[in-house]
Amino acid sequence: MPHVTGLDERMTAAVDEVGRAEILVGIPSFRNAATIGHVARTAAEGLRRAFPGVRAVVVNADGGSDDGTPDRVRQALDGVPRVVGAYVGLPGKGSAFRAIFEAATKLGVRACAVVDSDLRSITPEWIERLIAPVLRGEADYVTPLYARHKHDGTITNTIAYPLTRALYGSRVRQPIGGEFGFSGDLARSFLDGGALGNEAIWDSDVARFGIDIFMTTTALARGARVGQAYLGAKVHDPKDPGADLAPMFIQVVGTAFRLAAKNVERWRGIDGSREVPVFGETGSVEPEEVRADSALLVRKLRGAAVEQAAVWEEALSPRSAAAVRRALEEDVPHALAGEAWPLVVYDLLVASARRPDRTDAYVRALVPLYFGRVAAFIDDARSLSTAGSERLVEEQAAAFEDRKPYLRERWATLGS
Ligand SMILES: Nc1nc2c(ncn2[C@@H]2O[C@H](COP(=O)(O)OP(=O)(O)OP(=O)(O)O)[C@@H](O)[C@H]2O)c(=O)[nH]1
Ligand SMILES: [Mg+2]
Structure with a gap:
């Protein structure tokens, strides 16, 4: 039978072997061998510390890396319930998330967190802050809140944040931050097309960098309870200074525009905006400098x-x-x-x-x-x-x- 899901055979078998789980941490990756071992180990440590005795699983959905990325994850997660493999679908972060949502749905989890594989500043507390509000029933969707350098996150600052806030009336400061916590129900909703309302999303920019704005907008449009987890500083692999943010901008903003057109009834009547609750102490940290030309x-x-x-x-x-x-x-x-x-x-x-x-x-x-x-x-x-x-x-x-x-x-x- 041809594969019609985002999980390859190896991942499907691993999901079946794990059977059921209460919580899940998903890590998308593509050529992140240098950093993903640390991220996977920290995720497992966070699960152990914050949720002892709760059945948890770590899922790594990889884009076919040839640099040994999945091997690093297997080494880092020795003895930890895990699903490691290559997703099926268009190359992109969103396709990796699709595989993670599928695993979450099949395993029947109550809460998930996703974290990027190029993170250097992740700590075990991040896992607790992203997942615990969902498990406690205080939020359905948790976005990250971090100190970022003034030249970092320009797509967020110039458009993703102000547009999301003005349209949907919630001051979600990092709607496309990359780290999120969410309920199993929302994972299923994302899989089914969320606020775009169709299954063809996995052939669109949602399968690439449109995934984050798609998730956040879906949560807002569904009236989910949204919270923000304070995570300190975000330090991740610096982009090549000559790197072009244009493709990412097009994928994020194109998805935001399509979402706005589909959800007029959700945003038309909203005036002003509300604060979004913050989980965790907000300390003061100085982010690393990001150079801008x-x-x-x-x-x-x-x-x-x-x-x-x-x-x-x-x-x-x-x-x-x-x-x-x-x-x-x-x-x-x-x-x-x-x-x-x-x-x-x-x-x-x-x-x-x-x-x-x-x-x-x-x-x-x-x-x-x-x-x-x-x-x-x-x-x-x-x-x-x-x-x-x-x-x-x-x-x-x-x-x-x-x-x-x-x-x-x-x-x-x-x-x-
Ligand atoms: N599976 C898979 N994961 C990807 C792909 N592209 C990016 N990712 C993952 O998505 C996450 C975010 O990608 P980054 O390239 O770090 O992008 P970013 O941090 O959102 O953007 P910047 O702020 O510009 O650095 C990382 O975990 C990547 O490994 C892909 O094609 N396939
Ligand atoms: Mg990054």
């Missing part, structure tokens, strides 16, 4: 002007288009900051709802504007501490909320 971002913005001019012209309101034209003339594109940025994002969101078949084109047209917005942020935060730059992120999120009536008005013109 502002001049490169400005060059990327300008370099895209010719290619994107037609889409900008078509999709942006006259006011947003004027802001973009000004930004292209500026040394630092401040015209994209302040009020302009939420309007630009909302214009492209509405355009993509009008023409779902062109969502990719609109999200691509947003990429260089995001580079410009980040360049302006780097400039504004130049002499600011972590706390000071955090206030800038909050101001921007408030601007997304303030401009929500504009989004509603433009949305109302759809279909007319």
Whole structure:
């Protein structure tokens, strides 16, 4: 019989052997041999310490690494109930999660945590903080809260956080942080298409880096009780400084736009936002510095002007288009900051709802504007501490909320 699930035969057999479990820690991986042993050992230690006597399993869903990643996991988990193998599906983090959700569903677990395999700062307490609120019945979905350097997490800060907060009314500071806790029921819901409501999601960007925003939005749209686990500092494998965040941006924002179009009834009536409870002591830690090349971002913005001019012209309101034209003339594109940025994002969101078949084109047209917005942020935060730059992120999120009536008005013109 052909495989129609996200688990390969080896994983399926391992799940059958484990039989049932109460809690599960999932680790997605692709070529993480240098770091995954530590993550797997720490996860197992966290389970042992916080949940002694509770039947627990660690699942590693790998993307076919050729660097010995799964071997490191097997070594690290000697004697621990485990499921280690390659997922079936499109290459991507989301496909690995699909396999983890399937394992969770088959094993009948009550609570899961997922943690990235390139983490260097993970401690056993992370497992407790992500899982315990779910086991105690205090939350159905737990997002991470960490101290991040002001130049880290730019997709989160410029769009994932403010848009999620303005649309769904919850101040989930790290909606795409990578580490999560959730109930077994939510795992099943994710598997069935969640807030996108169909099974084809595993052929979409949800199978790649769209998975995090898909999970968080599904939890919010389902009215799940959401909490945040304070985890200290996030230190993970630094990306190559020349690495391009464009593909990840397209996968995350494309998924967020599709989710918004599917869940209008969930967000239309929401005004303002609520705090989200935090689990764990929030200490003060200084995150490691992340270098950012502002001049490169400005060059990327300008370099895209010719290619994107037609889409900008078509999709942006006259006011947003004027802001973009000004930004292209500026040394630092401040015209994209302040009020302009939420309007630009909302214009492209509405355009993509009008023409779902062109969502990719609109999200691509947003990429260089995001580079410009980040360049302006780097400039504004130049002499600011972590706390000071955090206030800038909050101001921007408030601007997304303030401009929500504009989004509603433009949305109302759809279909007319
Ligand atoms: N199985 C599998 N896992 C993947 C794939 N791509 C990424 N992952 C895993 O997903 C997790 C996050 O990937 P990273 O590349 O660290 O991305 P990130 O930390 O979200 O993004 P940055 O903030 O840009 O570093 C890690 O555990 C990766 O091993 C893939 O193609 N297959
Ligand atoms: Mg990482």
